[in-house]
Amino acid sequence: MKTREPKLLLTTSPFIKSPHDTRFIMWQVNYALLPVILASVYYFGINAVLLIAVSLAGALLPEWIWSRQQNNPVNTIRDGSAVITGLLFALTLPPGIPLWMAFLGGVVSVVLGKILFGGLGYNIFNPALVGRAFLQAAFPVSMTTWMPHASLENFFQIRGDLLTLPFMKPRMDALSAATPLAKMKFEMQPTGITDLLLGSTAGSLGETAAVIILLAGIYLAIRGVINWRIPVGILATVFVLATLLHWVDGTKYPAPWFHLFAGGLMLGAVFMATDPVTSPITQKGVWIFSVGVGLLVVVIRVWGGLPEGVMYSILLMNALTPLINKVVRPRIYGMRKSES
Amino acid sequence: MELLLQREKKTFKHGIHPDDYKHFTRHLSIERMPFVDEYVLPLSQHAGAPSRPLVKLGERVYRGQLIAEPAAFVSAALHAPVTGVVKAIEPREHPGGRMVEAIVIERDPYSPQTLVNEHPIDWESLSPAELLEMIRLGGFVGLGGAAFPTHVKYAVPEGKHARFFFVNAAECEPFLTTDYRIMLERYPDIFLGIRVILKILGSEKAFIGVEDNKWDAIELLREQLPSDLPCEVIPLETKYPQGAEKMLIEAVLHREVPSGRLPIDVEVVVNNVGTVASIGQMFKYNQPLIERVVTVTGPGIQRPANLLVPIGTRLTDVIAYCGGMKENVRQVLFGGPMMGMPQRSLEVPILKGTSGVLFLTEYEVVPRQEYPCIHCMKCVDACPMYLNPSLLGMLARVRRYDDMLEHYIMDCIECGSCSYVCPSNIPLVQRFRVAKALLREKMAREKAAKA
Numbered sequence: 001m002k003t004r005e006p007k008l009l010l011t012t013s014p015f016i017k018s019p020h021d022t023r024f025i026m027w028q029v030n031y032a033l034l035p036v037i038l039a040s041v042y043y044f045g046i047n048a049v050l051l052i053a054v055s056l057a058g059a060l061l062p063e064w065i066w067s068r069q070q071n072n073p074v075n076t077i078r079d080g081s082a083v084i085t086g087l088l089f090a091l092t093l094p095p096g097i098p099l100w101m102a103f104l105g106g107v108v109s110v111v112l113g114k115i116l117f118g119g120l121g122y123n124i125f126n127p128a129l130v131g132r133a134f135l136q137a138a139f140p141v142s143m144t145t146w147m148p149h150a151s152l153e154n155f156f157q158i159r160g161d162l163l164t165l166p167f168m169k170p171r172m173d174a175l176s177a178a179t180p181l182a183k184m185k186f187e188m189q190p191t192g193i194t195d196l197l198l199g200s201t202a203g204s205l206g207e208t209a210a211v212i213i214l215l216a217g218i219y220l221a222i223r224g225v226i227n228w229r230i231p232v233g234i235l236a237t238v239f240v241l242a243t244l245l246h247w248v249d250g251t252k253y254p255a256p257w258f259h260l261f262a263g264g265l266m267l268g269a270v271f272m273a274t275d276p277v278t279s280p281i282t283q284k285g286v287w288i289f290s291v292g293v294g295l296l297v298v299v300i301r302v303w304g305g306l307p308e309g310v311m312y313s314i315l316l317m318n319a320l321t322p323l324i325n326k327v328v329r330p331r332i333y334g335m336r337k338s339e340s
Numbered sequence: 341m342e343l344l345l346q347r348e349k350k351t352f353k354h355g356i357h358p359d360d361y362k363h364f365t366r367h368l369s370i371e372r373m374p375f376v377d378e379y380v381l382p383l384s385q386h387a388g389a390p391s392r393p394l395v396k397l398g399e400r401v402y403r404g405q406l407i408a409e410p411a412a413f414v415s416a417a418l419h420a421p422v423t424g425v426v427k428a429i430e431p432r433e434h435p436g437g438r439m440v441e442a443i444v445i446e447r448d449p450y451s452p453q454t455l456v457n458e459h460p461i462d463w464e465s466l467s468p469a470e471l472l473e474m475i476r477l478g479g480f481v482g483l484g485g486a487a488f489p490t491h492v493k494y495a496v497p498e499g500k501h502a503r504f505f506f507v508n509a510a511e512c513e514p515f516l517t518t519d520y521r522i523m524l525e526r527y528p529d530i531f532l533g534i535r536v537i538l539k540i541l542g543s544e545k546a547f548i549g550v551e552d553n554k555w556d557a558i559e560l561l562r563e564q565l566p567s568d569l570p571c572e573v574i575p576l577e578t579k580y581p582q583g584a585e586k587m588l589i590e591a592v593l594h595r596e597v598p599s600g601r602l603p604i605d606v607e608v609v610v611n612n613v614g615t616v617a618s619i620g621q622m623f624k625y626n627q628p629l630i631e632r633v634v635t636v637t638g639p640g641i642q643r644p645a646n647l648l649v650p651i652g653t654r655l656t657d658v659i660a661y662c663g664g665m666k667e668n669v670r671q672v673l674f675g676g677p678m679m680g681m682p683q684r685s686l687e688v689p690i691l692k693g694t695s696g697v698l699f700l701t702e703y704e705v706v707p708r709q710e711y712p713c714i715h716c717m718k719c720v721d722a723c724p725m726y727l728n729p730s731l732l733g734m735l736a737r738v739r740r741y742d743d744m745l746e747h748y749i750m751d752c753i754e755c756g757s758c759s760y761v762c763p764s765n766i767p768l769v770q771r772f773r774v775a776k777a778l779l780r781e782k783m784a785r786e787k788a789a790k791a
Contacts, residue, residue: 009670009705010684012770014756015677016358016514016704018718022711022763079711121712121764227717276716281730283721325731332748333586333725334599 020224026080028225032216033087033271039199039209043149044095046156048205052090054099058106059086059131066115081120085109088128088271091206092264092311093135096147096160096176101139105131125318126275129311136311146202148177177202180262181307190254196261203263210261217270226274229283230290234269235260237294245302253302265297268310278318285321285328292317349552351577352587354724356757358580358678360553361514364637364644370521372648373661375447379421379652381407382434382442385691386481387488388414393443399426400448402456404630407443410476416489416692417479418443421630421650423451435674435681435688442689445652461623468540475540478628479692480619484508484519484583484612485675487693490619493609494540502541502609504593507534507548509557509613510576510583513676516696518633519613521646523550523557527564529620530613534571536623537616541609546571548613549588553578580678581755585610587724599751614695634690636662640669640699652689658697659686670705673698678756711764719758719768725751729758729768736771741782744775752776 040048063082067075076082089109093102112134113127114120136143147160179202180191195201199209207213221228242256259265273279273293280289293313300309384390391408401407401420408418427446434440447453463471476491496502507530511519523530534546550558552575561573574592576582586597588610595606603610614633621627630651637644642663649658655672659665665672673680674694690697719729727748735744749772758768 007670008672008682008684010682011671011705012682012767012773013673013675013677013679014760014769015671015673015680015682015698015700016760017708017765018356018358018761018763020763021708021765022714022716025714025716025763119712121714276714279715281715281717281720281728283717286717330720330726330728332599332727332751333590334596334601334751335748 023079025225026084028220028223029084029271030080030087032220032225033084033091035212035216036091036206036209036267037087039212040091040205042152043199043208044205045150045152045154046158047095047150047160047162050099050158050162051093051095051097051102051205052087055090055093055102055106056083056086058103059083059089059110062107062110062115066119076120079120082110082114085114085127085131089131091267092128092132092204094143094146094160095149095205096145096162097135097139097142098161098164098166100164100166101135101142105135108134121277123277124322125315126272126278129272129315129318132311133315146177146179146182148202149200149208179203179307180258181301184254184258184262185301185307190258191262193257193261196258204267207264207267210266213266213270217266220270220274226270227276227279227286229286230274230279231269233287233290234273234294234297235265237291238265238297241295241298245298259298259301263301263308264310268314269293273314273317278321280321280324280328282325282328282330284330285324288324288328289317289321292320349575349577350591351579351582352590352724354722354726354757355579355581355587356722356760357578358514358760360578361637361677362517362520362553364515364639365517365635365646366520368517368521368644368646370525370633370646370648373653373658375422375453375650376653376657377447377449378427378654379424379445379447379650380432380442380654380689381418381421381445381652382432382440382689382691383408383418384434384440385487385651385693386416387486388412388416388492390441391415391418393429395426395443397426397429400424401426401445403451403453404456404458404626404628406477406628410489414489414492416481417477417628419479419628419630420445421652422447423453423456424448432689433685433687435683435691435694437681437684455625455627458625458627461626463536463539463623468542471536471540474622475619478619478622480615480622480629481692482612483614483618483632483693483695485679485693485695487691490611490615493611494537496541496604496609500604501607502543502604503545503607504609505534505537505541505543505546506588506592506603506608506610507546507613507616508583508585508588508610509548509550509554510588511554512551512578512580512583513678513680513695514580515637515698516635516676517637517646518635518695520554520557522614522617522633523554523561526617526620527561529617529624530561531564531566531569531571531620532623533616533618533620534569536619537611538570543609544570547592548573549576549582549592550574551576551578551582580757580760581724581753584724584753584755586753599748629692632690632692632694634658634694635696637696638699638701639704640666640672640701642666649690651692654689655683655686655697658690665699666701668701668703669699670702671700673700678760679754708765710766713764713766716763718761718763722757722761724755724757725753727752729772733758733766733768733771736775741775741779745779749775750779
């Protein structure tokens, strides 16, 4: 009597699925990073190529080992998240930092930032920023020594301390330069907006070309890969606060556009604060998160000891995210007394 | 500008936008399937108690004759869909996956298959209570899928009032075109049904909610709407799950059904448009619920169709009539792809609540790798009940069902929007169904222990 059709599958509904899976989302971020990487190679030549390659290797090695240990049927490298971590971490580095530090930072990003928490989805802090914070604490001098961007003629000339061996004293290139934020903070010298937009300033590998990062962010937001509210919230907060300060004392505080396009704000707002794992899960929570990041960025930049504060701002708000998720809960349908 | 205003549409918050896949059958007229030899009528094809059989083995029955009566208040009557002989009353395979007691009728090949006692009913001279009793004995249940007995919905409790009657014609499930074709081809029955129901309920006004991917149906209904009928056709955004009762009410009235309560608590009764059309037929011909329109569709069937079939037609007969299945069929569903039921046997009968049969092939049925939750918020933004499926999913994975209660798991309407959007392919609604069933069981146990 029972006529089970052997070829019929018994699973439960729903039977159709949105085509965008986690792997797709992660690789979209990687593709969006490509123009940023190209800009960084254009400005910093062979240094950028080597540092990005070494950082990526540092991030992928522990991910690969861990994935093997887990007996995962599919290697977790393929989900693309470790690639994002490696690339983002590399883009936050000063262009003259020794390669071995970049490698170490890449390893720390994935091990301390992600694997120790249990892998993708379980980490509290943005892994790339964990790696950078580690280097900042361990090698503060190398992490704050900048150099002017290269030109295409000396593309293949390795500059800075790239080849310094581990734990040897770096030579500290004479050819160092200050970032726009440091110039502003310590010398009261603003940088022109064209330089900031196009990236022809000193700074981390991937943070200088604000306009390219912005375009990549718009692409990701349109594709629904990142939540547009995060960069918009951060940038709007910074803009409003900077405008107020500038209005109070125009000689002491730079114009708002300077804060928007200088330093790592754009890279952080578009690529790091938008990490879904470490940002809140409700829209209201996301607004709190992004306003918090913007607020902290301005506070650190204006009143803090450091010229730049994007990394710590994001890490601090990452730490607050579990709390935000706990406190900000959406109202359930039918829970408030309905109007009659 | 005028066009823009005309196309103004209503909707609820959140939800998802899957492709509607209605192109397989939307252009096909409703087609009456020829009678076959055997019909299987499970006594349990509605929410509530199984019907009590009134016929014996070997007894001759006529098309439209009552063969099983409602065994309780929440139960339904059952009628013979064809003239023939009762061949068996025995457990048969049920689309729900179990064996269920069923009346099997062998068709009389020489019968003209006319309806027993066919005549129009002068409903205007009947009282609301008499009309309600006719609906109860007509065996009407919700044809949208849930198969809740209609007379129970219309029996409005003391102190409550159904100010508005909603005709649910959203048909938000992809692939299905049953309601769409009924609107295009049977709108007089819909209007007659609305008249009768308004009289039973004593409602002020009726609304017909239609998603705007069926704009021609909206225009047709608006054109044909009798001027004396207090009824409004409401275009709705094409968004899943627009056809969920609570979402429909929210879209049109901006009222929320309180948690754990029913639409009547916001002065609303909702019925599927197919049910309303069948009720119209009841009063036009004295035809109880013995047949229904079924969308036979999907890439896995040779000839997709909108079929009018007698209740109890076996799936094998439907497949044979539609030219057979394609070689690479992997899944056969009763209902749509978002909330439908997978079938393991092709012997199961079409029930009163079977809105469609969907054939999926190996190209649609692909196993997907599950990734860890990355808290991307897509499920939170999709959930029409504003739950947090990400959190609930994590609790379900480690079986913390009691904690799920605190996060309102019982308010989940199991629409599957969370599972649809999840980029990590986490089976969220699948786990929620298990959790809800276990919690309900536990609550029943605790209640029993207290008593």
